[in-house]
Amino acid sequence: MFINRDTNGEGVLKVGTTLIRVSTVMGILYNKCNYCSMNVENTELKRYTLTLEEIQKSVDEGIKNGIRVFHLSSGENCEFSDGLLLDMVEYIYEKGCKIILVIGKRKYSLLKKLYEKGVSVFISKFETSNPWLYSEYNNKNGSHDLRVEYLRKLREIGYKIGTGNIVGLPFQRDSTLYEDLKLLCKLHSEQASTSRFISNPYSKYSKYETSYGKSSEKLNWDAIVSKKGETRVEHIKRHTVQNNSRETHSVFNGNPIDMVNDAWEQRHLVEPISDGMGGTIYNIPYKNAGYESGYINTGAQMDYITIVTLDESTDLITAFPSFGDYHK
Template sequence: MKTWVDRLRQEQTLPPEGYKALLVCRDADTLAYLHRQAREVSQAHFGPKIYIRGLIEISNCCRNNCCYCGIRKGNAQIERYRLSRETILDCCRQGYELGFRTFVMQGGEDPAQSSDWIEETVAAIRKQFPDCAITLSLGEKSKEEYQRFFHTGANRYLLRHETYNPTHYGQLHPAEMSQHTRIQCLQWLQEIGYQTGTGIMVGSPGQTTEHLVEDIAFIERFRPQMIGIGPFIPHRDTPFATSTAGSMEQTLILLSIFRLMLPNALIPSTTALATLAADGRERGILAGANVVMPNLSPREERQKYTLYNNKASLGAEAAEGLAILKKQMQAIGYEISTERGDFGN
């Protein structure tokens, strides 16, 4: 099994049977070797630096009805909110004082936050914080809208494809959404010049090892600058309320595979990992991740942005818990970096 790991590190690719062998591997010694190789590659490219991104969850209103998501249109139990532009700028100001040099605007596909509004908000952030990177994670838009945001000052866009298999995609999403549209949006983002991120939920209902091999093959072809993956965690007010959460171990295997495949990629250790296990964030870093995303959103709104049950949003997950996060990273041999941390740096 270790020969697959060595080959992936050397050649940055494997045949499908190699990826499948790693995905189904349960040998502790082999997995420890896989994670160690990924960690070495990450440190060779980035040193012991972990880049911080300030997450601002701008709205929990969404026009979509994805079966796995707690802020889906059909969830009548959630208290909805939208942040004003001034509140978003306040979040950026607080983050800037704490040392953040990347802001991530994430939200549902909220029709009330029009493209004009998003464009003007990006322009306001760019004007006040010219030395900062601006990442958007606001779902599917037209190519023209993506171009407008980019020309106004957005640098990065994160749009997880969730699953490359069209049939599986249909199991997770309403009929009006399509895997083809999602992939088209990702291609547009790359063509425009964004540092583009995609990714998947690990262990989503109906997912098979073959699906994951398809996802790996897509990411290998697409070569994103950012890869966001995390375990599926059910939400009580969705059709998947009683589904089993995704596996921590499987998520960490994929983290390491992607690090060895794309050594320069920006790969976060996600909030979902920290939600699934108290040491989940650290385990993600030790498997090859090099980004964390503390929450800059107003405290009173964080609990409303519930994509899944028991989402971590306080302590080291929060911007005000940066000192805790620094200690956690130091304990495993890493340091928080306030650099922008662009792709390949």
């Protein structure tokens, strides 16, 4: 579901049924994020920028195959001009398609123009709610407060926003994750995405092993977000990727996810744990929810579904597969 260039420079298009991802700029950026293999200091990564003609060609091919939503992503790259971005968006919108942008930080004036040209959704993940960790992860480039303010400006313009965190990063604690959930509540984002940190040999954190231990060669990671009183659960799915790959994408799926609903109904069978900040944690064995232990769309051994409910002033419930480190 994305287009990129292979090692020979040829465009490769993978087509799905509802959404296509176009990687307009791959790896060309100025950031030095310690957890990311696309770090500007990684000299091994093959980097490229698609031309407007290449983008238009991939859009036409997608439309021919029934695609009507285009997810345009790039590194934070100032060389990708405002004019090219506007031309690209205008071309797609005139074809009667929807557009999702993941292009990092851009000028407010450009963001307004892109919205007026037809972009409806903008994704910018805050990664962590902890200002010190944000500075550490991003190699002291930018600030957490400015990232959150950027999301608020996107909302002010009119965008639907997608954001979220990374789980398993070095120096992260349980309390950090709960603060991440609370920030998600405050931002009222239309998409909430949780990514799993996977150590990459070309990143600054190549020596770190996550709190989940070693993962299998391939991984599926599911983050599930639901609201109290609703049976439908939004499902954001990380497709199977190699551990050293950053080529992932998110797909929204409106189908009911019975696993979470079944687990929620069984919460009275387990002893709740206070998170010390107004929230409650329920660790529910898969077998209690009627599922086999250690196998729900992942490549790692698991035994629990963890449900975290926040304070009574919010209606957000987050449930995610657990690897053992949340079980005190």
